[in-house]
Amino acid sequence: MHQHVSGNGVRRWGREVGRAVFCLLFPSPCRLCGLPLQHARRLPVCPSCLSAAAAPAGLGLPVCRQCGDPVPAPAEDGLCLACRTTPPAYACARAATVYRGAARELILQLKFHGLRPAASFWAQQLEVLARALPELPHLVIPVPLGRQRQRQRGYNQSADIARHLARRLACAYTPGALHRRRETAPQSGLDRAARIRNLDGAFAASARVAGQRVLLIDDVFTTGATAHAAAAALRRAGARQVVVLTAARAALEFAAPLTAAGSAA
Numbered sequence: 001m002h003q004h005v006s007g008n009g010v011r012r013w014g015r016e017v018g019r020a021v022f023c024l025l026f027p028s029p030c031r032l033c034g035l036p037l038q039h040a041r042r043l044p045v046c047p048s049c050l051s052a053a054a055a056p057a058g059l060g061l062p063v064c065r066q067c068g069d070p071v072p073a074p075a076e077d078g079l080c081l082a083c084r085t086t087p088p089a090y091a092c093a094r095a096a097t098v099y100r101g102a103a104r105e106l107i108l109q110l111k112f113h114g115l116r117p118a119a120s121f122w123a124q125q126l127e128v129l130a131r132a133l134p135e136l137p138h139l140v141i142p143v144p145l146g147r148q149r150q151r152q153r154g155y156n157q158s159a160d161i162a163r164h165l166a167r168r169l170a171c172a173y174t175p176g177a178l179h180r181r182r183e184t185a186p187q188s189g190l191d192r193a194a195r196i197r198n199l200d201g202a203f204a205a206s207a208r209v210a211g212q213r214v215l216l217i218d219d220v221f222t223t224g225a226t227a228h229a230a231a232a233a234l235r236r237a238g239a240r241q242v243v244v245l246t247a248a249r250a251a252l253e254f255a256a257p258l259t260a261a262g263s264a265a
Contacts, residue, residue, distance in 0.1 A: 028040070028044055029044075030044065030045050030046040030049055031044050031045050031109055031113075031115060032045055032046070032049040032053075032102055032105050032106060032109070033046060033048070033049050042117045043115070043117040043118060043120070043121060044115075045106065045118070045121075049102045049105075049106070050102075050106075050121065052101060052102035052103075053097070053101075053102040053103040053105075053106045053121075054096075054097065054103075054121075054125055055097060055103075056096070056097060064078065064079055064080035064082075064083055065077075065078035065079060065092060066078075066079055066080075066083040066087070066088065066090075066091070066092050066093070067080060067082065067083050067088055067092075067093055067224055068092065068093050068094050068095070068221075068249070069082070088224060088227070088228045088231065089228050089229075089231035089232035089234075089235050089242065090216065090227055090228065090231035090242045090243060090244045091241050091242060091243050092243055092244070093221060093224060093227055093243075093244035093245075093246070094129055094244070094245060094246075095221050095245070095246045095247065095248050095249035096122065096125035096126055096128075096129060096245075096246070096247055096248065097125070097247070097248050097249075098248060098249055098250075099220050099248035099249060099250040100248075103247070103248050104248065106118050106121070106122075107122075107157075107219055107220060107247055107248055110122070110157045110160070110219070111153075111157045111219060112153075114154075116155065116157075116160055119157060119160030119161045119163075119164055120164045122161045122164075122219075122247040123161050123162075123163075123164030123165040123167075123168060124164075124168070125247065126161065126165050126217070126245045126247065127165060127168045127169065129245050130165065130169055130215060130245060131169075133243065135213060136169055136171060136213075137169070137171055137212075137213045137214055137215035137243065138171065138172065138212040138213050138214070139171065139172050139173075139174045139177065139208075139209060139212050139213070139214050139215065140162050140165055140166035140169065140171050140172065140173050140174070140214075140215045140217060141162065141174055141175060141177050141178050141209075141214055141215070141216055141217070141234070142156060142158040142159040142161070142162035142163075142175055142178075142216075142217045142218070143158050143178075143216065143217065143218040143226060143227075143230050144156065144158075144159075144175065144178055144179050144180050144203075145158075145180070146180045146182075146183040146184060147180075147183070148183055149183075156175075157219050158217055158218045158219050159175050161217055161219065161247065162175070162217035163175075165215075165217060165245075169215075171215070174208060174209075176206070176208075177205055177206045177208045177209050177234075178203060178204075178205045178206075178209075178216075178230060178233065178234060179203070179204060179205075180202055180203060180204075181201065181202060181203065181204045182201070182202055184198050184199060184202050191223075195222075195223055195225035195226070196225045196228075196229070198225075199225055199226060199229035200229070202229055203229055203230045203232075203233035204233055204237075205233045205234045205236065205237035205239070206237060207237060207238065209234050209237050209238060209239040210237060210238030210239070211238060211239075211240050212239055212240060213239075213240055213241045213243075214234050214239045214240075214241065214242045214243070215243055215245060216230055216231060216234070216242050216243065216244045216245070217244075217245055217246070218244070218246045218247075219246060219247050219248070220246055220247065220248050220249070220250055221244070221246040221248070221249045221250065222250040227244040227246075231244065
């Protein structure tokens, strides 16, 4: 037993030395800050940048218990005026961090520059939020890309994150349960009203989601229009509940942790 443990320790030490020597002879830069990496790694991002990207967004400030937007003075029901007036189709939406700095750059590297190992990193961050839910989901579903964009990019970054997260949670990963019925214009540059019009009728869900708690995964939450449209399709197909988790949230200085409010229908 002792020899086995010692042997494992030696092999581990040998691998670390090998990685260090490789980096010394063939230095590779961090994909975010450009500094040389000290160790070879599947995700070529230095520990300092990963730490900055993973910095939690929550500052303990009041937010709407449903959409997660900041509210100056929380109402008794915990909802913002928008959610009280026009409730979104999802039960609640939260993000691991704010879309800025290292987090923004890491998402852009994943989304547009083929840094797909970053999906596992974001899944690790979202696992913390998912396990804070009152109940784990039955299904983990990514926001789908249109066929044309999927062909151009070759992969769906949200699907990569969702697949890793489902494995961590031991939940069913069911990307085919939600699809885009038509191509939509890029959402960037559109205001909330234009985004809602752009996504009207864009999603459809299968009967597979009927009666199920669904965890809907996307990379960035901006206005919530995509999350609402996708969640609405899931609810029309009979999903019992939809919770939205994203790697980052745009235009907010914080995102609150999930609480029992996530169990709202």
